[in-house]
Amino acid sequence: MKRRDNDIFLLWLLPMALVLLCFVILPLLVTVVDSLYSVSLLNVSDRSFAGADNYLTVLKDANVRTAAGNTLFYTVVSLTAETVLGIAAAVALKEKYRGRSVILAVLSIPWALPPMVNSMTWKLIFDPSVGILNEILLQWGVIDAYQVWLNNPELSKWCVTTVHVWKMLPFIVIIMLARLQTMPREIMEAAETDGASAVQKFRYFTFPYLRPVLFITLAQGTIGAVHLFDEPYAMTGTALDTRTLLIQDYLTAFREYNLGTGMALALLISVSILLLMVLYAKLAGRQEEW
Amino acid sequence: MKNEWQAGWKRGIAAALCGLMIFALGACGSDSGETGGTQEGKEFAGEEIAVLLPPWYEEGIAATIPEFEEATGIKVNLEILDWDPLRDRIVTACSSGKAPADVTEFSWDWVGNFGAAGWYAPLNDSLDDAFWADSMTKDTFKYGEDYLAVPIYNDFRLTYVNKADFTAAGIVEVPAGADEILEAARKIKASGVEEYPVALPLSAVAATTTPWFMLTKSYGGELFDENYQPLFLEKDSAGYRAMNWIMTGLSESLIDPASLDYQGMDVVDRFKLGQGSIDIAGWAGNVTEYFNSEKSQISDSVEVIKVPGAEGVSRTYGLLEGVGIPAASEHKGAAAEFIKWINRPEFVESFFVDYGIFPSSQAVIDKLVGEGKIPGGEVVSEVLGTIEPLFPQGAPEWYGNWESETAAVMNQMAKGQLSLDAGLAAIADAAAKLQK
């Protein structure tokens, strides 16, 4: 009886395993192999072995280096903003109050919308002549003339980061909130009776309790930032000051018609992310879930 | 229990709303696609073709589609994409063996790559010999023995000026020299007539490179020598002076900083509204747009001039566009009918007169000039004599890619991230890298 039961289980695992195999494992292996070949989009069957050439080309390409620098900027700034603002918001929202569920619903909206539409919306806000940002800042006296935002190389990355963080923050806040809500009340009350200040409460109680989820928020935030494509592409196209690694990969494959190099770049990106995950796991001292 | 009911109720509403909306949109979207008409002489009746074109054809093509559908019984689904996404779309579709549409745009610089890849079907037999004999620019689209596209837009560039601005600034005669016209722009700005006299795009798109290429020719030089080595690195070279012209214009605020966002169409749209005094790399076809009082606010004061260049020289180049049929199309016959339709002399003429698409049919041009239907006709005829190919030594197969890189570099230079020398060096490097 038991053996037959577990056979059913194998059957149930089958769809998942098939999808995994056909759409992830096999293509990944093909990517690894093809990255060692010189393959052109214009004539896919005409390939020649190139060894590590594609990788060297990628590493030497100035555009790739620029894109990598941009991506690093996005990652660092996004993670910082998401962590700081996320913790702040989660702490503020920790206690249940009337209407909080509505507020949470509203908070989750930016995360739920397509980044392409977010980008379009913010592009309208940032518009140098008819955008609301310029008008508001002018009214408040922050600036004395309309500024160019997205096409100003000093500010463009900050603008893109703002849109990205705008989307990611709700997600981070919800995760942190979930964690905070499982924090036992007695600990905080004990701290209060001992006269702990707000800062001390945070430093010695709240933050250490949050540490384990930092792995998750940093991991998700990193994946989101390194995979950044929609926002910069929609707001500034292929301009070099905002170009990300994934945009560069797209251009390598579909404008330079160079598939082999494109795959090499994609693999390098994947490996970087995996290494970062391992780093986070070690830092957060995360225990294996199983 | 109660919670589940509430949850279920909310779920129901959400689902119903979504469903309702989808249904409503479906009802809105179903057009009355009735193309009636008899069946005689319509061998492709009932077929549906997709047509993919850039924005400047939209009005004219959309206007003629109902007639075409009526006459042939073929239904047309028109899709318009801006230049760079259009090219990307064609590349991604063709490289996967699928047709991006049944009739698509085909640019002069795609012949080498797309021909080698076999992505487009030969059109030699789709049109009769008389047509091919009449077409001025058909060889541009020849790959081997095959014609991969039918020329449709003889887009060469010339310069438009808003004479009223010049007069208001006290300039009587529009200068013919490039350096002199820049000086005139300074005067126009100083006099307060126009804040940003020079109109051109500077975003990281292909259209940004056109003014530079054009001015290089007009300054009397070429971009590359016979061995495709860059000629624009020398300070007295035409290419260097041309790039200097553009970047100086930007640094002196003769060009709107918002140009960093502009694509080709934006320049046209704004010039029509009276913004800017000099459309330096204007489209030939826009003679009808700019001079048409219904479409443009400057129809009384706009003038055509030859591209300003070095002393006594004026040259320009052509960006020929055609339409082709992807090899993977499953409606080649119907697609060919469409191409024939938009190449009928009557349509070619109205395409120009009403919508600004400059014809590539010699016969039509002669007729129009003779009838005086080309505004600024004498100048245009003169300019026709100054058109040269961008690459007299032949367009290299790496051109398309290099053009993209150049646009990105020019965008960086415009943003102040690269100096003039560093930018030109980067453009030269890009060419060298692609030639390896």
Added chain:
Amino acid sequence: MVENRRWPGIRPARKLHRRTKLAALQAAVSALILLYSLLPLYWLLRTSLISKEDLLKAPPALLPSPATAEHFARILGLDGSSHVISANFVRAFWNSAAVCLGATAAVCAIAVLAGYVFARWRFPGSRALFGLLLVTMVLPAYSVMLPLYRVMTALSLIDTGLGLGLIYVSAFMPLAVWLMRSFFLTVPIELEEAAQMDGAGRWRQLFLVLPLAAPGLISAATITFLSCWSQYAIPLVFASSKAQPVTVFLSTLVGKTSVEYGLMAAGGVLSILPPLLVAVFLNRYLVAGLMKGAGR
């Protein structure tokens, strides 16, 4: 009430003061959040309702007055103008709806089955398999995109809803499996054991337990649907024409000419309605799902 040793007499007032301070903070944060989420969306809505002439006027008007429905009419093809835009928009919207709903259904089916197995059965290699699943969540789609592109080409699935849907399934399945497994783990095994003793097979047991894990299923469905609807880079390559979803279509509007803001905005407003409705009405499940991954 806890005895406060330092200031015994002041106890009640202090607690009240703290409570009002907290309420003020909550009110402030709530207001901030409302502005945070809704202000940009208001700007989108306003741009979609303002007339073309008013749009280009500077300084920009805060309220669309008079409000006009011309952009919505145009993008839906209701005003009889050229159908170039509306036919494509409506088709794109349908594409999004069909592919997202289809992919979500498939993901849910796969996730229920696989999640249950991972929750109930520890077999040799199950930990490794589950770990593998999680690792794939981390890979950028681009590391598998180019070969997938060639596979899809060979199978003639490029630019089809089916091809795109399959890619979505492969992308969002791991998270859904994780979620279902988490939710199934919270269901006590006694129910199934009792059923098993009564002679019920595995299928029966699953369906017995499913209603209890239903919130998890809705969470997984919600998150998957929202993720599918949001996709842009993948359909840009895999479904750029006939099967084009509404996000890709909108980007063609953005690129065309910068003065068509109203049209863009109208398209934007319409295309965020489904995710907006889902996020607001199914928010409980959305949040529960996200929290499940974190609330250990």
